[in-house]
Amino acid sequence: MRATVNGESVELPEGLTVAGLLQHLGIRGERVAVERNGEVVRRARHAEEKLAPDDVLEVVAFVGGG
Amino acid sequence: MRATVNGESVELPEGLTVAGLLQHLGIRGERVAVERNGEVVRRARHAEEKLAPDDVLEVVAFVGGG
Amino acid sequence: MRATVNGESVELPEGLTVAGLLQHLGIRGERVAVERNGEVVRRARHAEEKLAPDDVLEVVAFVGGG
Amino acid sequence: MRATVNGESVELPEGLTVAGLLQHLGIRGERVAVERNGEVVRRARHAEEKLAPDDVLEVVAFVGGG
Amino acid sequence: MGDALVVGGRTFASRLVVGTGKYKDFATMKAALEASGADLVTVAVRRLDLSAQGDKSLLHWIPKGMDLLPNTAGCYTADDAVRTCRLARELQIGGDKPLVKLEVLSDAKMLFPDGEETLKAAKVLVAEGFTVLPYTNDDPVLCKKLEDAGCAAVMPLGAPIGSGLGIRNPYNLTIILQNAKVPIIVDAGVGTASDAAQAMELGVDGVLMNTAIAGADDPVAMATAMKLAVQAGRLAFKAGRIPRKLYGSASSPLGGVIGA
Amino acid sequence: MGDALVVGGRTFASRLVVGTGKYKDFATMKAALEASGADLVTVAVRRLDLSAQGDKSLLHWIPKGMDLLPNTAGCYTADDAVRTCRLARELQIGGDKPLVKLEVLSDAKMLFPDGEETLKAAKVLVAEGFTVLPYTNDDPVLCKKLEDAGCAAVMPLGAPIGSGLGIRNPYNLTIILQNAKVPIIVDAGVGTASDAAQAMELGVDGVLMNTAIAGADDPVAMATAMKLAVQAGRLAFKAGRIPRKLYGSASSPLGGVIGA
Amino acid sequence: MGDALVVGGRTFASRLVVGTGKYKDFATMKAALEASGADLVTVAVRRLDLSAQGDKSLLHWIPKGMDLLPNTAGCYTADDAVRTCRLARELQIGGDKPLVKLEVLSDAKMLFPDGEETLKAAKVLVAEGFTVLPYTNDDPVLCKKLEDAGCAAVMPLGAPIGSGLGIRNPYNLTIILQNAKVPIIVDAGVGTASDAAQAMELGVDGVLMNTAIAGADDPVAMATAMKLAVQAGRLAFKAGRIPRKLYGSASSPLGGVIGA
C-alpha cells in the first residue's frame, strides 16, 4: 500500500503496524515520535496500531534548536 | 417615562422624539450625536424617532483629545 | 636670485618687491596674503618691501574648508 | 619653639628630632610619612634630623580612597 | 514642497498631526494648532456635559481648513471603539469614508494599545467604510496585520502616550517601514523636536503628537519647533545623510598648508 | 526671531555656521550656503596654486552678506596655527578683532584636537587681538581654560570631524554649558538634522558643520534641513519640553466615555 | 546561591537557558553547554532524516542532568505549534506537565513572533496540561494576556532572534516586569555578555540564548562569559546599584589634603 511518510509517498507492506513501520524504516535506538493522520500514536500503541492505505505519517526526533 | 441619558436615569415626557429630547435638554447649536440603545440615530431621523421607556441614550460631542 | 615660494625654489629677478613678485607670478585680482620669512607683509607695504636672496615666501588665499 | 604640623601651629620642645616629634605626638605603630618644609624626610633619617623653629611639617598616612 | 502626505486618498500638506487635548485653555490651543501648520487634528468623543450650559464647543476653536481625526481614546474593547466611531461619523455629518484614529487600550495604567482588540475593531470599521488609522504597539507583525485588514495607515507608538521618551525602538520602526505598503505614522512618545526629526529621518510618513506640545511650558513655541522639526527630518531623510564612521575625515584640503 | 547669536560683539541672525569644503563644485556650494540661511561661513587658508591660472576664487561664490570665519585646519602646532591666523587677518583686509576658528589637530588619523597646542595658540591669538573660536574636545576643564584664556566662544566637538556620529556625549556638553560664560558652539560630528536639533535642545548657542551638508546626496536639501533643525532645536530648548516618564498619561479626557 | 529560577513548579539552579542549534559540531555544543552551567536547554522537533542512517542523535550529546525545553520553531500557525508540542511530549516519554517553548513566527523574513497565533496556541496547550513558555514580542499587553492564559513564564525578546542587538527596549521590559506575576525570561537578541547582564539588572528572571554562544568565534569561552554575566547581572540587581548622577562625587576624603 502507499502512504506518505515525512512528506514523501512510499510503498509499504500491507497491515504494517507503527512498530513495524519504524523497523521497516531501519529506525532503532532512536528516540522518535510518530503522528498518524494528525494524531500522535503513543509509544504504548506502536505494536498494535495498524497503518491503512493513504495514511499520512510523521516520524520526528529532537534536533538542535534555539 | 424614565430613561437613561449619558449614564443617568432621568424622567422624560411621554412620546418625546430625539429632537425633542435635545430641546428638552436645552441643547442647541451644539454639534452632537445621539445613540439609542446602542444604535446611532442619524440626524435625519431625529424629528421622527420616538423614545420609549427604559431607553438607554448617549448624547455625545467632540472634545479635546490626542 | 633664488628664493622659495610656497615650498618651491624659484629664480626671481633681483630687487623684486612683493608687489613685483605677485605680478611676476601672474597673480591679479586674487585676494592673497604674503608671508616673508615667517612674517606677514601687510598689503600696504607690498610696493616698498624688497625681496632678498634665499627669502622664504608664502603666498596664500582662501579655499573651501570646514 | 613653634612649628606648623598638619596646618596647625604647635609649641614643640627645642631640638626635637622627627622621631621625637612622632613620639611627642603619641604616634606609634602607625605607618606614617613625614614631610618637612616641602621635602620628605626618609624614615632612615627620622632619628637624626632635627626640627628648627617655624618648620612646616606634614605627617600623613594612608586612608580609604578611590 | 510637493511632498504631501496621502492617507486613504486624502492629501495633507503637513506631515505633522496634532491633538487637541490637555491645553490650559482653548485660546492657547488655537494658537498652537495654527503654529503647528498641521491640517489634521485629533479630537475625542465624549458625553455632552448636560449640566454645563452654553459652554463654547471645541469646534469653534479649531482653525478653519483643519480636518478632524476623531479618536476612540478611552475605549478598552473593540465594541466600544466601534460604537464610538459610529457616533464620530454622525458628528462629522457624513463625509465619505470618514477618518478615525482607532485606539483601544489595555487599561488605564500601562496605556499600551491592545493589539487583539484593535485588530478586531479595525476589521469591523473597514467593513463599514471607515478610513481607519490604528494606534498600535511597534510590533512589525501586528502592523502588517492591520495593513492587511485594510487600514489606510498604521500608527505605531514611539513610546507610551505622554511619556516623552522619544523613539524607544528605531529598529522595530525600520523593520515596520521596510515591510509596509501604507503610510506609517509615529503616534505618541515624542517629547521634543529632535524626537520628531529622528522619526522622520527613519522614513516614517508622519508624526502624531499631543502632549509634547500641549504640555510644554510654551505650547505655541513648541508647536512651531515641531513643525520645523518634521520638515527638517523629512528633508534630511530625502537628502541622503552621510554615513557614520568611527574615524573622521578632514573637511579642509589636506595639501597646501603653509610651511609644510 | 529676536534670538540672535552674539559672538565677540558680533551678532548673527542664524545659529548655524557652515563650512565651504568638500563640495563637488562651487555652484552647489553656493546654493547650499544660501539654503542654510547661515551668515557665518568657515574657510581655509592655503598656498595659492601658482600653476593653475585665472581659476575663479572661492570668494566669488560666497553669497554677499556672509561673514568669513577663517580656520587653521591642517595645522598640528600652535606656531603654524598662529602664522595661519595672521595671514587670514591680512586676507580679510584688516577688520577689527578678526574672527578665526582655531583648530590644531594631533595628527591626520585621529583628527582629534590637541588641547595643549590649542590652548597655547589661543593665548597668543587673544593677545594679538583676534576673536578666537577654538575647536576642542568635549573636555569641560579644557573648555573652561579656553574661556579663561579669552576666547570669544568655545566649540567642543559632538564627534570627530566628518564622522557623522552626532552628539556622542551629551553629558559632557551639559556640564560644559552649565559652567560656561561664553557661547558654546558644537563643531563637528553632526550627521543629520536630528543631531543638530538635539545639540540645540541641550542649550548650546550654535552648531557648526560642513561634511554633513557637503557630503549629503543632496547638499541643498540637507542645508535646508539643517537650517530648520537648528531653529527647531533652539525653539524646543526655549519652549520647555515635557518631562520623560516611564508610564504615559492619557491625552484625552478620562471621563465621559460612552457606556461607562 | 539559594536564588534558583522556579518555572511551573520546576527549580533550576541556573538562570541561563541555552539552545542547541547552529553549532559546527556536537562536540563543540557539548563543551559549550557544560561551560554555560545551564540546566535547561532548548531543542527543536524535526522529521527524522530517513536517508541518513545510524547518525548519532542530538540527545547523546546533551550533558546528563540537563532538562529539555522542546520548541516549536518553524511553526507559523497555532495548529502546527500544537501538533509539534504533542509530538514533543511523546518524545519526552511522558513526564507530567511537560515543558514547551512556544514559538509561532509570522514569516521567515522578519522572524518576529505572531502574537495572535501564539496566544491561541498557548490557550490550547495550557488546557492540554503543558507547561508553556511562550516566546513573544516585548508587548506589555500581550505578555499580560499570555500570563492570564496560564503560561508558566513569559519570554519577551530583547531583539530579533540571532540579531545580536541586545536589549532594544529596556523600557518595555521594565513595564512588563512591573506587571507580571510569573517569571519573565528574555529570549533572543542577546549578542554579548553585557547584554545578558543588563537584562538581569532590569530584574528579569532569566535569559535564553542560542546564537550568541553558538555563533561566537569561541563558543565555549562565550558560554562561560554568559554564565558569569547572568550571575553578575542577577547579583547586581539584588545588590542595589548606586543612582545615576550628572555630576560625580569624590571617592576619597575631601579633607586632610597636604598643604591645604
Next chain:
Amino acid sequence: MGDALVVGGRTFASRLVVGTGKYKDFATMKAALEASGADLVTVAVRRLDLSAQGDKSLLHWIPKGMDLLPNTAGCYTADDAVRTCRLARELQIGGDKPLVKLEVLSDAKMLFPDGEETLKAAKVLVAEGFTVLPYTNDDPVLCKKLEDAGCAAVMPLGAPIGSGLGIRNPYNLTIILQNAKVPIIVDAGVGTASDAAQAMELGVDGVLMNTAIAGADDPVAMATAMKLAVQAGRLAFKAGRIPRKLYGSASSPLGGVIGA
C-alpha cells in the same frame, strides 16, 4: 585563566582594581575587597588626625596579598600631586618604581581631571622613577601624550567619579585602544555590573571602581557581581561576539518541519 593584567612589569591576576573609600565601616570594606577578587586596591594619602588616637589604621583591614595603589585624590595642581606621591612612596617603605594613581582634578564641583596639570605631573613622576597610572578624560590625544610621557598605563574615565553613568563614550575609548601601546584601564563612571562588562568588551585591559561597590546597598554582593562581570566581559571580548544585524536569523533548522 592565564590572562593576567601586566602593568609596569607587575602582574595582576584580576583585571578589576577597587578603591577603599566611602565604606560605612572597615569590616564591610574588607569583606567587599575579598569578594571582589582584586589584587590591587587604591588608597588615599591624608594628614594623620592627631586628635584621634589609637584608631585602627586602614592597612589592618586590607586583605593580605593585595598591592596598594596610592592616589593623589584631592590635588588640584601638579606640584601637590608630586609631593603626595613622594609621601606615598615613603609610606610604601620603598619598593622599586612604586605604583601611583595620578589624579589631578580641576575643581571640587566638576570633578574632571585637569589634563594639563596631569601631564605635567606625569613627566616629573616618571623621571623620579614612579610607575604612573594617570586618571584622565577620555581624550585620545591626551591619552597618547600620557603614554608618550612614560606612563605605565592610562586610565580614561567612563564617566565622572561616582556618577554611575557607565561608559558615556565608547567611541572615544575604542579610538584610545586602537592607538595605545600601554594598558588602558577604565577608571570611574561604572555604576553596575553590565557597565564593567561593556568596558571589558570594548577591549580595555582593566576597570577601576570604588563608589559602584562601596555605595551599593549590599557592597559585598556588588563586589562579587563586579568580579564576575569583569571576567565575563573579558571572556566575551576574547571569544569574538556575533555581528549585529537588523534582521535576525533562525536558530533552529529551517527544513524538516512537520506538515510542511
